[in-house]
Amino acid sequence: MKVLVVGGAGYIGSHMVKMLDKAGHAVTTLDNLSNGYRDAVKYGEFVEGDIADEALLNQLFSDTGFDGVMHFASYIQVGESVEKPSMYYRNNVSNTQTLLDAMVEHGIKNFIFSSTAATFGEPEYTPIDEKHPQKPINPYGHSKLMVEQILADFDHAYGLKSVSLRYFNAAGADPEGELGERHVPETHLIPLVLQAASGRRQNITIFGEDYDTPDGTCIRDYIHINDLCSAHLLGLEHLVAGGDSRAYNMGNGQGYSIKEVIDVAKKVSGNDFDVLTGPRRDGDPARLVADSTLLQAELDWKPEYTELEMIIQHAWEWEKKVDSWQ
Secondary structure: OOOEOOOOOHHHHHHHHHHHHHHHEEEEEEEEHHHHHOOHHOOOEEOOOOOOOHHHHHHHHHHHOHHHHHHHOOOOOOOHHHOHHHHHHHHHHHHHHHHHOOOOHHHOOOEEEOHHHHHHOOOOOOOOOOOOOOOOOOOHHHHHHHHHHHHHHHHHHOEEEEEEEEEEEEEEOOOOOOOOOOOOOOOHHHHHHHHHHHHOOOOOEEEOOHHHHOOOOOOOOOOHHHHHHHHHHHHHHHOOOOOOOOOEEEOOOEEEEEHHHHHHHHHHHHHOOOOEEEEOOOOOOEEEOOOHHHHHHHOOOOOOOOHHHHHHHHHHHHHHHHHHHH
């Protein structure tokens, strides 16, 4: 297949580009490098540009007969979305529509959307399946849900088929050590904990130890980056084979507490570090875990790296190489 990956220089996108290339597909990355890194695109062709650039999209789609497009070019920070909603709606919604319009104009029918479980808002029950009401509580979640709704309308009107994948926390790193997670600022728990383990941070803070969970700390769903990418690839293969549009929830099915993450990070790294306790943060549910039953049944998705220790081991190998990529 010929595949365009927008946002392919970022954390998830760069791993997706590698997986596509290793599977024998011809991959092109389009990224404006606002949050990605040119040196993270190690496979295929690279085009620096923005999905808001209609002329560039028209040129790309005219020059290459893409079989599908994968979208990882959204802004993803919940707190920032609350402070800067205009930026999030412009990039995550308006610019995505520009991309979809160009696909329709050039007859490209297959679209894989990196969505989020933030479209569900406060969980009414866990694990969260596809029947759970979608009631986002921040602009980030709203922007992703808007795109899911746009995709449903584009399917009905234009025959543009899509698979949307909703997940909470992508985690880990390329098992071969080529790629990993580097956000500025970093907001994800596992890399923050490993920065404390490596000495790049003085400590880590647990926000609330009085939740209704076995150890009192929040339980979250962490999915290995390679398992996440494999689901995206299966989604594209499903569409190219003539499959219908779908939306799936994706996760490890059980979740791990913050204290579990910290304990495993200390074990894997062999290093101790200071752990502080702070007050609860507003809007932090006790449990956020996705139900991946439908994805596994319909696309035959089988996650390979389900153990927390393996996820953190791969992330730790990447953290130890910080001087080569910082």
